Amino acid sequence: MKPMFESINLSANTSLKVETYENGDYCESAGWHIHPEYELVYVKNGTGQLNIGPKKIPYTNGVLVFLAGNIPHGDFGNKDHDDNLEIVIQFGKDFFEEKLKVFPEFSEIQKLVKKSEQVLIFDKQTHQMVWKDFQSFREIDSTQRLIKLLSILFQLSKGGGYTPLFENLPMDNYRKEEIERLEEIFEYINKNHDGKVSVEVISSQLGLTPNSFSRFFKKMTQRRFLDFVNEFRTSKAVEFFNGGETTITGVMYQCGFNDPSYFSKQFKKYQGCTPSQYLKSRYQADF
Structure with a gap:
C-alpha cells in the first residue's frame, strides 16, 4: 500500500512546527503517510509500535525517534497512560541544508541530521x-522553541545513544521526480x-495540463485537489482561532x-464543527 502524502503546514515566520498531545487530546491520525519534512518525535511513556518503511518495531515505556523526510511511516503515539505526552517536531530540509550549514x-x-x-x-x-x-515546548514561544530544538539536537549528536533502523532505505514506491x-504543489x-489557488497556474508551473495535473494529484494523494486546498485552508483558520483571533469574517x-x-x-466538514461552535468551545468564557 502506498502511503498518503501529508502536507506539513508551517505557520508564517517559523522554521518548525511543534505539536504536543496529551492523552485526552484529539489528534486526527494521518495513518500510513509520507512528507518531505524531518520529524523528531518524543513519546513519554506507554507501549506502542513504530511502523517505518518495511519495518515494525515495538517499544515500551515511550520512545524517541528521528527520521528524515520522504520516509513512509505510521503514527507513533499511544494512549496507555493518562499522563502520557507526545511531542512532534517537524521542519523542512532547507532549514538544515541552507540555513544551518553556514x-x-x-x-x-x-x-546527526544526515544520519x-x-x-x-x-x-x-x-x-x-x-x-x-x-516537556518545555508546551510553554515556550517560537524563538525559544528554535533555540531549544538546536540544544536538543546538539545533545543527541554528542550522546551517541541511538540505533539506526536501516542501513539503506529503498524508496521504490515513488520516483524522485514525483516527490x-x-x-x-504543497509549497504553492x-x-x-x-x-486564489489556480489549477491552471500550478499545472503550468509543473509542465502539465490541468487534466494531467488533476490525475497526478489524485494518484499521489487519493484526494481531489480542491478538497485538499479546502482542508488546508480550514486548518489555517484553526491556527488563527487558536492564536487569539475571534472574528470569523x-x-x-x-x-x-x-x-x-x-x-x-x-470548516464543519474538515474540523467537525462550525467556526462559531469552535470558538465557543475554545473561548467559552468570552462567548
Missing part, C-alpha cells in the same frame, strides 16, 4: 535525559492559500474563503 559550530548537528536518513531510535538513557527539554513535483498551496478572508456559508460548510 555555521561551522553546527557541524555535529549536521552529521536521520537511516531513522534513529534513541536508547532509554537518552530518552530520559531530554525529557524536560521536550519533488508534489513538494512544489502554502504560499497562495490566502488568495476576518479569519475567513485570511484563509482564502470569500463566502461565509461556504466557509462554515467546509
Whole structure:
C-alpha cells in the first residue's frame, strides 16, 4: 500500500512546527503517510509500535525517534497512560541544508541530521535525559522553541545513544521526480492559500495540463485537489482561532474563503464543527 502524502503546514515566520498531545487530546491520525519534512518525535511513556518503511518495531515505556523526510511511516503515539505526552517536531530540509550549514559550530548537528536518513531510535538513557527539554515546548514561544530544538539536537549528536533502523532505505514506491513535483504543489498551496489557488497556474508551473495535473494529484494523494486546498485552508483558520483571533469574517478572508456559508460548510466538514461552535468551545468564557 502506498502511503498518503501529508502536507506539513508551517505557520508564517517559523522554521518548525511543534505539536504536543496529551492523552485526552484529539489528534486526527494521518495513518500510513509520507512528507518531505524531518520529524523528531518524543513519546513519554506507554507501549506502542513504530511502523517505518518495511519495518515494525515495538517499544515500551515511550520512545524517541528521528527520521528524515520522504520516509513512509505510521503514527507513533499511544494512549496507555493518562499522563502520557507526545511531542512532534517537524521542519523542512532547507532549514538544515541552507540555513544551518553556514555555521561551522553546527557541524555535529549536521552529521546527526544526515544520519536521520537511516531513522534513529534513541536508547532509554537518552530518552530520559531530554525529557524536560521536550516537556518545555508546551510553554515556550517560537524563538525559544528554535533555540531549544538546536540544544536538543546538539545533545543527541554528542550522546551517541541511538540505533539506526536501516542501513539503506529503498524508496521504490515513488520516483524522485514525483516527490519533488508534489513538494512544489504543497509549497504553492502554502504560499497562495490566502488568495486564489489556480489549477491552471500550478499545472503550468509543473509542465502539465490541468487534466494531467488533476490525475497526478489524485494518484499521489487519493484526494481531489480542491478538497485538499479546502482542508488546508480550514486548518489555517484553526491556527488563527487558536492564536487569539475571534472574528470569523476576518479569519475567513485570511484563509482564502470569500463566502461565509461556504466557509462554515467546509470548516464543519474538515474540523467537525462550525467556526462559531469552535470558538465557543475554545473561548467559552468570552462567548
